Amino acid sequence: MPTLTYSPPSYTTGNVIYGTGILFTAATGTSAPSDANLGVGTAWTGLGWAYVGALLDGVTVTFNPSTQDINIEEQPTPVGVAVTTANLTITANMSEETLANVNLAWGNAGSIAVTAAGAGQPGKSVLTLSTTLTEVAVALVGKNAYGYAGVLQIPNVISAGQVQTAYRRAAQQRVYPLTLNSVCAFSLITWTYLTAPATS
Numbered sequence: 001m002p003t004l005t006y007s008p009p010s011y012t013t014g015n016v017i018y019g020t021g022i023l024f025t026a027a028t029g030t031s032a033p034s035d036a037n038l039g040v041g042t043a044w045t046g047l048g049w050a051y052v053g054a055l056l057d058g059v060t061v062t063f064n065p066s067t068q069d070i071n072i073e074e075q076p077t078p079v080g081v082a083v084t085t086a087n088l089t090i091t092a093n094m095s096e097e098t099l100a101n102v103n104l105a106w107g108n109a110g111s112i113a114v115t116a117a118g119a120g121q122p123g124k125s126v127l128t129l130s131t132t133l134t135e136v137a138v139a140l141v142g143k144n145a146y147g148y149a150g151v152l153q154i155p156n157v158i159s160a161g162q163v164q165t166a167y168r169r170a171a172q173q174r175v176y177p178l179t180l181n182s183v184c185a186f187s188l189i190t191w192t193y194l195t196a197p198a199t200s
Contacts, residue, residue, distance in 0.1 A: 014145050021059040021142040023092060024049040025104060025180075028137050028156055038194060039141065039149030049139065052104065053096035056175045059140055061152065062089045088154065088182040088189065090138060091161070093175040099127045105176040107133045108159045133158050138180050148194035156184035 022041065026049040037043035045051060064087045070080035094101045103110045109130035117123035135156045144150035161179020182189065 012145075017143070017145055019143055020055075021140045023052045023055070023059055023090070024139045024141065025052065025108075025136045026050065026139075028135050030137055032139065032151070032153060035192075035194065036198060038151050038192065039143070044139065044141070050100065052092070052094050052101060052178070053098070054094075056093035056095050056173070059090060059092045061140065062091065063087075064089065086186060088186070090140065090154070090157070090178075090180040092178045094178055095173050095175055097174055097176065099125055101176055101178075103127055103129075104136075104159055105161075105163045105178050106159075107131065108136055109133050133160060135183060136180075144193045146193070146195050148196075149192075150194070151192045152189075153192070154180075154182050154184065154189050156188075157181060158183050 024044050026047075030048050032038070033040065033043035033047060041051065065083050066085045068082045068084050069078035070082060071078050094105060099112050103112065106129060109132050110127050111130075113126045113128070115121065115124050115126075135158055138154050138157050140152040142150050157180040159178065160181055161177060163177050165174050165176055167174060
């Protein structure tokens with residue numbers, strides 16, 4: 001007969017986190033703000049990061065590894081598991097219809113030409129599309145269990161998802177689905193959690 005009573009480990013309700021994530025993109029190689037400013041939106045935009053704006057259903061991060069079991073004749077269960085491929089994907093539905101967001105959703109390969117208003121010339125912006133996909137950096141910023149910024153940063157992603165946008169009378173706003181696939185070594189992808197303010 002067991003002599004010890006059932007005693008499960010305690011859990012921390014403060015680690016149960018909810019809330020929106022803020023999505024930024026930038027040219028590859030763009031620096032992130034200093035640690036003290038990781039949660040400050042203007043610190044990101046001031047360094048050249050673009051905020052994608054409002055989202056319909058938030059941001060989803062998907063880690064999808066493909067594995068291969070390592071088997072031997074003498075044992076019915078695998079003796080190891082090898083990772084053959086590993087994909088990290090960020091998806092979101094962008095609600096703000098700007099040409100920058102359309103371009104980002106459609107592969108980030110286009111160029112936007114801006115013409116100022118003048119005599120006989122209305123002001124306009126023209127997005128010219130391309131299928132030569134361009135890599136960007138992405139940062140997902142949210143609040144962590146300490147109440148400070150938690151940042152997932154991927155230095156190289158490609159926007160390569162299917163985009164379908166419905167133009168309808170009033171069912172909902174037009175949205176632009178965004179799929180960002182990592183194209184860098186996993187060792188370059190970082191999660192940063194601030195845990196306490198600086199002491200001086």
